[in-house]
Amino acid sequence: MNAVHLTTSDFVRQPWKNGGGTTTQLAREEGGERWLWRLSLAEVERSGPFSDFDGYERTLLLVEGEGMELTIEGGASLTLREPYEALVFDGGARVACRLLGGPVKDLNLIVDRRRARTTVEVIAPARCRGTRLGSRWVLAYALRGATRIAAAGLECTLAAGELLRVDDARDGALGLAAVDGAALLALVRIDPK
Numbered sequence: 083m084n085a086v087h088l089t090t091s092d093f094v095r096q097p098w099k100n101g102g103g104t105t106t107q108l109a110r111e112e113g114g115e116r117w118l119w120r121l122s123l124a125e126v127e128r129s130g131p132f133s134d135f136d137g138y139e140r141t142l143l144l145v146e147g148e149g150m151e152l153t154i155e156g157g158a159s160l161t162l163r164e165p166y167e168a169l170v171f172d173g174g175a176r177v178a179c180r181l182l183g184g185p186v187k188d189l190n191l192i193v194d195r196r197r198a199r200t201t202v203e204v205i206a207p208a209r210c211r212g213t214r215l216g217s218r219w220v221l222a223y224a225l226r227g228a229t230r231i232a233a234a235g236l237e238c239t240l241a242a243g244e245l246l247r248v249d250d251a252r253d254g255a256l257g258l259a260a261v262d263g264a265a266l267l268a269l270v271r272i273d274p275k
Contacts, residue, residue, distance in 0.1 A: 135173030147186030227265030
């Protein structure tokens with residue numbers, strides 16, 4: 083088991099191919115010709131189409147802004163309006179995004195659905211002192227506030243916008259202590275199929 087604390091200086095920021103926003107890559111796992119998964123923070127600056135990630139499942143978690151409506155190929159319409167609410171959809175589907183009140187930020191998990199499965203939950207460290215790791219990869223992203231966190235012999239404080247990545251995390255536990263009452267974490271678990 084290996085844990086690493088990643089801060090904003092470790093992340094890679096890049097513009098979208100279509101110019102509609104930017105993505106800050108937080109963590110990624112390579113896997114042959116295609117990466118296996120990627121966690122990023124997307125800044126959606128204007129309405130428009132989403133990029134094609136054929137073969138991947140996407141999970142979006144609203145972090146900032148008034149939300150967006152996604153119209154998915156075939157007529158389905160999904161609205162992401164509540165902070166820390168998540169939507170899951172096919173990354174290969176044509177998706178048009180309409181912003182509901184200006185730019186938004188979302189946590190964006192993209193996973194090769196043939197080779198991996200994932201869960202995403204939002205937890206409040208003030209109400210949860212810890213949790214079992216139990217997955218091949220565990221990512222804890224600080225959505226707001228600060229959290230004292232411990233895993234795999236590493237203890238650190240995650241400030242908002244920072245990430246703890248734990249590899250080979252099937253055994254062990256994640257210890258949590260809120261530094262302030264507002265602290266929230268997005269906890270991502272990823273396992274190979």
